[in-house]
Amino acid sequence: MMKHTLLTAAIASALLLGGSITVGISSADAAVVSLARPGQGQLGKIKVNPYGHAPLSAVINLQSKEPKDVVVTVRGKGKDGVPITYPVSRDIQQTHDGIPVFGLYADHSNEVQLNYVLDGKKVEEVYKIQTQPIAGISVDGAVYSMPKVTPKVVKKGFEDRLYWINHILMDNDSMDVMWSKGGALEWNRWPVNFITDTQGEPRWYLDANTIHDDNDVNKRGIVMGVHQVENGDIIFAQGQRYYRMDLLGRMIVERDLPRGYIDFSHAMTELPNGNYLIRAAKKDYVRPDGVVTNTVRDHILEIDQQGRLVEVWDLNKILDPMRDALLLALDAKAVCLNVDDDAEAVSIEPDAPFGDHAGVGTGRNWAHVNSVDYDASDDSIVISPRHQATAIKIGRDKEVKWILGPSEGWKGDLATKLLTPVDNRGKKLNCSPQGKCENTDFDFGYTQHTSWLVPEKGTLVTFDNGDGRYHEQPAFAEAKYSRGVEYKIDEKNMTVKQLWEYGKDRGYEWYSPITSVTDYEADKDTMMMYFASAGLFSSENTKPKLAEVKYGTQDVMVELHVEAPTSKQPSYRAIVIRPDQAFGE
Template sequence: MSLTILAAGCKDNSSGPEGPNPGIISEEVTVNPSGYAPLTAQIDLETESEVTISVKVTGINGPESDISYTLNQSGNVFEIPVLGLYPDIENTVELSFTGSSGTSLGSRTYNIRTGSLLADLPSIEINVADRSQMIEGLNFVSYFGHITDGSPTPQRPFMFDSFGDIRWYLNFSSHPSLSGLFYDDGMERLQNGNLYFGDGNTNMIYEINMLGEVLNTWEMPGYGFHHEVKEKPNGNFIVTVNKFGLNTVEDHIIEIDRNSGQIVNEWDLRESLDQNRTAWDTNLADISVDWFHANALYYDETDNTIVVSGRTQGVVKLTENNEVVWIIAPHKEWGTSGNGTDLTQFLLDPLDANGDLITDQSILSGDANHPDFEWSWYQHAPLRMPNGNVMLFDNGDNRNYGAGSIYSRAVEYEIDENAMTIQQTWAYGKNRGNETYSRIVSDVDYNPEANHAFFIPGAVNSGKRYGKTIELDYDQQQVIFEATITPPVAAFGLITLHRTERMRIYPN
């Protein structure tokens, strides 16, 4: 619920009648204005003259924990979002005013009280934090772990800072449409700065702002959402879906036109791949139904293709017309696709560190590993690197068909589409073993400006259930930031989170 404060708890730091003054005509502070974002507020303000306003939420751990933002427009009537409040304290929020000539017009301080954190949210332990090197922003967590009581319980994204303090979260438990939110892979930020996600209960795509207000929705008649939605550069959405009326699941992709809402393309993976391949059938109840299990994808604008991760098959690159370009997977049991195409021609051949072909059949088939090369197993979260390489989270479930060691990795592959070869160029995580082994979910990320990688195991069971977000110097593989996220009760008895992102709380 929201709480409105009429000019209460405010301290005026502006100058007197003879000095600079923003000339505030009216003001109103509302805590949690949408009712769904308890650590936010909105300040409605009117000034006599045109001003530019900067916002600062004062941190409790010194200036490094401050959150500051300058509104990108000037005016005299404002609805100012206040993001990054702490729970259960009286927060100090300062607005600074600048006149049209660039002259400082003073500041105004507000003391904003918030309620306690939701009990379902996790404890956060900061293991490493080199704040001088960390990428700026908060840690945005697409959280799974929560307590359930048999009734619909929405998944709850949250953001925490480098000190481990939760500074933002959404709670849609009272929302008319999202009270049973299941966003699966999680939320991400649109090009326009808002958040977006798919919901497996309503089978819709949502756009929301940081206050939790729903701004737009897109339907997908005839299909059910699961796992992933990605925004293309042109604004359209590519979505992993179930097609209703079939006896298989998680094997279709659609594209939704952003403006019209129409479905403008469909990829039927039963046609382009072999739904009878069962090489990776360990731990699956019914491989004939969930034979591919699409869990992630990305769009490659350099050649208008999509790259799709199938947890139980491998990683596949497809054209707009659903034609296979290449397959990252062990060379075992690949036959003919549903449309009659020989799939073995699309299998990538591994290279060693010297660029020579690896010809050992036990390595090609995935029964053994090469010192320079390992296939990924039950992978998640592929992404295109700036150099064109593919990075992904190699979960390691059923590694070497159950004969391999227990570990997860972030791994990068260089692919030569002309020679149809694949070379492992970078990896992290193998030496950490059980403490970062996550057989399901999980994420990787890469920031080219800082040359930092993120390794994010989301469902670790190493004596207790937890997830981690780990920021690395890519070249040195030195840990710059590491946090352990422990839920009071892990979702499904296992999952803490699916993904995390480092992002500024205020959109750019």
């Protein structure tokens, strides 16, 4: 009788305290009584940052209940705040054992509205979720903890847009480690990745300290290749590893590059079969002259879902690593992220030092592939080799199908793969070997980033950075410009015509010598461009510009101006984020 009395008292105590208690039954037995603690609504307690990577996310525990038809709304802050609303599917609830909450404001008592059906009855509840201030990265000279975003244009119907900003910060230890045989290990920056709404408010960010460590070779590098894939997950890579994560910060894949390959940067793409295309480099590459070196940004890997390497495109064998037509014209101050105001000229001698230097020959940065896309129609890849051409298409048989770019410097069989520029009537344009075409708006992309296919339109879009245009430097730097551009390629007739461009009229203020992106957004039929290094050569903080433009026009639907925490620190890219894709059916 005494045992039952003790157990009853323990249960009563647990009810009052809302916790659990261990009660002695006998020397051989023990019972743990755990009772559910009441939450704010009919569901369970809230766990903020449940997986440790995304501080502005949370989960509302299900507490063994099965709500249906769940819709989450994170209410906007103040009168101009942007609400974020999305449905939650059953499999997502099961995955997290709760309701995922995405899009919280930092350092704020957030109001999160839940609408759902429980036991046949409709329920509407509001949960309060307090968040902490943003934990940014502190580097010398920084004036903000995170880039500052200012809206300039937000047209009706675009208020709910969310953009992932992939920014990068250099500190004193960013470039203090390198491979002994060349390569790009020193290419290393702190990742500053966040999602902004159209009011410039951060609504999600990645805690950089959880994946980046300057003192760990496997955690050095630059977070790049960020994409939201079909099921809503986020893929990206950094240095020697690649990742897959959902928007709550749950890490699904965290895996080293295949043995023998090093130094990811720029490009990671998911294929229809779930494999990944990753741009990396080869360790201990044996050149034809017998010299052993690490290569730089010139290998494309196809890796399956189990981490097996199933295909390799070695561009040293497919293209011409000695071609220097564009390399000779580069502004040495901005060879991608190696920004150096005192640089004089790009060294392209065959006997120049190996490593991450713009130069010819295997073991140097001769190709600099910064995007990789896949054409399912003929099982080919499309690459953007910044130092060689606007875009090049290559089959699985490793044969070049076409080259989009000026003709200067291409030799042998590769010279026969050049696309011929034509006007809207299909008439051949008169273009110089350096790419200057007479009496036309047609122009190639120079030192471009992101040459991607648009299956919905049957076209290719690129971000034309514009350095080395016509394989020369203009008399005045202020004459430079960058642009988003769309091309129509006729593979049968081996021709190309330009359909659209945006950015030329924005002039030098928007000129972005490195990084950046152009992407077609099918949901709103727009082109999204991020001029990610605008203001790079100014003495002030770098000021990237984001513009989303109605397809085929110059009509700006969204324009955001971004101010970096420091000078000479660009962003890399931006992408549109869709929470319904991540959490809905």
